[in-house]
Amino acid sequence: MTDGPARAVLVRLVRDEGRRVLATLVRQLGDLPLAEDAVQDAVLRALETWPRDGVPEQPRAWLTLTARRRAIDLLRREAVRPGKEALAVVPEDPPPPEIVRDDLLRLIFVCCHPALAHETQVALALRTLCGLSVAEVGQALLVPEETMAKRLTRARQKIAKAAIPYRVPDDHELPDRLRGVLATVYLLFTEGYDPVGEVRPTLVEEAVRLTRLLRELMPGEASVLGLLALELLTDSRREARRDTAGLPVLLADQDRSRWRRDLIEEGVLLVGEGLRRSPDRPDPYVVQAAIAACHALAPTWADTDWAAVVSWYDVLVEVEDTPVVRLNRAAALAERDGPAAGLAAVDAVAGLERYPLRHAARAELLGRLGDHAAAHAAYDAALALPQDPTQAAQLRRRRDRATGPTGG
Amino acid sequence: MPQYAALIYNADVDWTRPEFADVMKEYGEFGQVAAAVIRGGAALYQTGTATTVRVQGGKGGDVLTTDGPYAETKEALTGFYLFECADLDEAVKWAAQIPGSWDGAVEVRPVIDFGSQGG
Numbered sequence: 028m029t030d031g032p033a034r035a036v037l038v039r040l041v042r043d044e045g046r047r048v049l050a051t052l053v054r055q056l057g058d059l060p061l062a063e064d065a066v067q068d069a070v071l072r073a074l075e076t077w078p079r080d081g082v083p084e085q086p087r088a089w090l091t092l093t094a095r096r097r098a099i100d101l102l103r104r105e106a107v108r109p110g111k112e113a114l115a116v117v118p119e120d121p122p123p124p125e126i127v128r129d130d131l132l133r134l135i136f137v138c139c140h141p142a143l144a145h146e147t148q149v150a151l152a153l154r155t156l157c158g159l160s161v162a163e164v165g166q167a168l169l170v171p172e173e174t175m176a177k178r179l180t181r182a183r184q185k186i187a188k189a190a191i192p193y194r195v196p197d198d199h200e201l202p203d204r205l206r207g208v209l210a211t212v213y214l215l216f217t218e219g220y221d222p223v224g225e226v227r228p229t230l231v232e233e234a235v236r237l238t239r240l241l242r243e244l245m246p247g248e249a250s251v252l253g254l255l256a257l258e259l260l261t262d263s264r265r266e267a268r269r270d271t272a273g274l275p276v277l278l279a280d281q282d283r284s285r286w287r288r289d290l291i292e293e294g295v296l297l298v299g300e301g302l303r304r305s306p307d308r309p310d311p312y313v314v315q316a317a318i319a320a321c322h323a324l325a326p327t328w329a330d331t332d333w334a335a336v337v338s339w340y341d342v343l344v345e346v347e348d349t350p351v352v353r354l355n356r357a358a359a360l361a362e363r364d365g366p367a368a369g370l371a372a373v374d375a376v377a378g379l380e381r382y383p384l385r386h387a388a389r390a391e392l393l394g395r396l397g398d399h400a401a402a403h404a405a406y407d408a409a410l411a412l413p414q415d416p417t418q419a420a421q422l423r424r425r426r427d428r429a430t431g432p433t434g435g
Numbered sequence: 436m437p438q439y440a441a442l443i444y445n446a447d448v449d450w451t452r453p454e455f456a457d458v459m460k461e462y463g464e465f466g467q468v469a470a471a472v473i474r475g476g477a478a479l480y481q482t483g484t485a486t487t488v489r490v491q492g493g494k495g496g497d498v499l500t501t502d503g504p505y506a507e508t509k510e511a512l513t514g515f516y517l518f519e520c521a522d523l524d525e526a527v528k529w530a531a532q533i534p535g536s537w538d539g540a541v542e543v544r545p546v547i548d549f550g551s552q553g554g
Contacts, residue, residue, distance in 0.1 A: 142523055189545045190437045192522035 037077060040086060042158035045070045048090045048121070049155070050130035052098065053193060055117050059137070060183045061101055062094075063155065069093035070158070091121045132195045132244055139208040140191050147182045148211040149218065154179055156240075157233040167229045168218065205245075209254050209312065212237050216258050220265075231262060249305035253312030256297035260319035263290035274421050279328040291323040311347040314339055333363035350378040358388055366395040383409040387422055394429045402429060438474060438546040439518045439526040445539025447482050447511035461534040469518075469529055476516035482507075510539050517546070 045066050052062040069090045083089040095117045121127070138151040146168075153164045165175035185191070196204040212234055219230025238255045245251055267285040270276050298320050301313035318339045325331035340356035353376045361369020370392040379385040386409035393402035406426035410419055450459065466473065482504040491497045504511065513535065520526045523543070530541040 140523075142527070189439075189543075190522040192524050 034078070037082070038074065040082070041070050041073045041077070041090075044087045044090050045073075045158050046134075046156060047087060047127050047131065048094050049158075050134040051091075051122055051127060052094055052117070053134060053137075054130050056098060057193070059155075059186055061098060063183075064101060065094040065098035066090070068097040087121050092119065095119065128244055129195060131240070133193050135208055135241070135244075136195060136204060137186060137191060137193055139204075139211045140186075141204070141207050142189065142191060143182060143185065145211065145214060147178060149215050150175060150178055151182055152211055152215055152237065153230075153233060156237060159229075159233070163229070167227060167233075205248065205250065208241070209250055212241070213254060213258075213312075216261075220261060226265060231258075231265075234258060235262065247304060249301045249310045250312050252297050252301035252304060253310045253314070253316050256294045256301060256316035257312050257319060259290045259297070260294035260316055260323050263287040263294065263323060274417060274424065278322060283327070286323065291320075294323065295320050309342055309346055311343065314343045314346065318343070331362065333359055337363050350376055351382070354379060354382075354385055354388060361392055361395075366392040370396065381412055383412045383414045383418065383422065385409075386412070387425070390426070390429070399429070402426075436519050436521060437526075438548070439520060439523075440544045440546055441476075441516040441518055441526070441530045441533060442512060442542040442544065443514045443516075443533060443535035443539065444508075444510040444542065445513055445535050447513070449481050450478055450513065451480075458534055465532055465534060469516075469532065472518045472520055472525075472529055474517040474519050476514065478514040479512065482511045513539075 048069065049062055049066040052066060053059050056062050056065075072093055073086075073090060077083070098117055122130070135156060138155050139148050143151070150164055150168060150170075153159045153167060154161065159167065161176050161179060162172045164170075164179075165172040168175070170178075195201075215230055215237070216234035219227040219232075219234060221227075235255070235258050238251065238258055241248075241251045242255055263286050264278075264281060266287070267281040267283070268276055294316065298313060298316045301310065301316065305313060318336055321332055321336045321339065336359040337356065340352065340359055343352050344356060354373065357369055357372035357376060360372045370389065373385065373388050373392065376385070386405050390402045390405035390409065393399075393405055403426065406422060406429075409422055410426070448455070462478070485502075485504040487501045487503065487505050489499045489501075491499050516533065518526055518529055520529065523545075526543050530536055530543050533541050535541055
């Protein structure tokens with residue numbers, strides 16, 4: 028078997044189709060672990076035989092049949108249900124698209140059920156929804172394979188024993204539950220796109236893929252459009268966000284010619300659609316994506332439309348009022364109204380005394396106001412707080428560049 | 436249908452005292468509203484009335500009793516219900532209506548059905 032692009036395309040096809048087959052089989056069997064075992068077997072067989080014999084004309088039907096055969100084998104072995112009954116439970120043909128759509132949504136809502144811990148939801152999303160192997164999930168989340176296997180087994184046991192329902196939530200609970208699903212997918216994305224640590228492309232790509240799937244399944248949902256836009260616009264900067272030494276580069280200093288125009292274009296269109304879909308109450312993801320779009324469309328940091336950025340932050344504070352959002356608003360305000368106004372706004376934000384970037388923002392603005400001693404002290408305050416070593420290295424460099432290693 | 440134990444943890448007080456009459460009234464109302472899913476349950480006296488029993492050396496050994504609950508915690512087990520519900524979502528919905536979840540916590544645990552475990 029060969030590696031390379033052809034292999035990657037095949038793996039992707041098998042995973043995408045495998046997820047659909049799994050979603051249906053879970054409903055038919057009412058048993059997630061059993062369905063996963065059966066589909067896993069079919070997926071392995073496909074990866075073994077398709078490169079040799081060619082991809083079957085109807086890959087999903089092939090996977091459905093193979094998984095079904097395996098499920099019946101497993102049921103017989105467990106001797107829970109006699110063979111005939113088992114055959115009746117699992118029809119031979121894949122169901123029509125609208126049923127597959129509901130099956131997929133049900134599977135997504137099970138894996139992101141609020142009765143499961145966030146880290147468990149993220150692991151289940153990668154394993155069950157994205158079709159990664161246990162070893163791959165462990166690698167992606169930096170957890171030893173054995174630990175990950177245990178965590179996943181516990182999760183499946185809880186789903187089965189506590190009877191977490193396999194259904195799409197009712198209309199009245201859907202907004203809440205969808206928010207939970209999106210939070211999990213966004214967590215997956217940010218785990219991969221850590222602003223200071225290494226990018227983990229697997230996580231970023233699987234998160235984007237899952238968001239695209241959600242968009243396909245729920246095309247009118249503003250929050251889904253917003254999340255996809257936010258992910259694409261954020262990811263468009265991937266190549267520009269680190270320097271040759273591997274340290275993060277501030278948005279102001281990034282080489283904008285390295286931003287991915289195709290992702291920006293798609294993201295901006297999605298922001299527009301998301302805004303049209305939520306005329307009454309803007310969705311927080313759409314608004315965050317709108318801010319990202321302002322940056323993505325600006326030719327340079329200086330030429331950014333800061334009035335627009337501040338307005339979007341005003342909207343964001345309305346729908347999602349957190350201290351970090353207020354801090355970011357203050358930073359944008361400094362660009363629009365000058366460092367003195369920005370500093371006053373930063374100082375007005377309560378609750379971030381232990382947040383290094385709050386002190387870094389103060390340091391930056393104090394420096395612009397010419398108070399280098401105070402700026403140096405503010406950088407020191409930021410560096411005295413616990414944080415990621417990469418971020419600390421970047422802050423030290425900013426301090427030394429602004430005020431010299433020994434201060435003002 | 437699965438069954439769930441709803442274990443109520445909150446203030447370790449004597450619920451029979453007159454100042455808790457309002458709370459008891461709320462429990463009475465809950466009992467009526469949730470009658471269709473309640474399969475059993477009880478309110479418990481304070482942990483000060485508890486006796487913990489251990490048998491040293493296993494079955495038939497010396498019976499050792501200690502005064503007080505098995506585990507000292509800030510919030511104590513003060514009562515429980517047994518629900519029969521379609522799924523966890525329904526059990527959680529009912530648990531959220533137990534007065535004890537408003538000023539404490541209710542732990543929802545699936546009950547083992549030994550009848551369907553065989554085979």
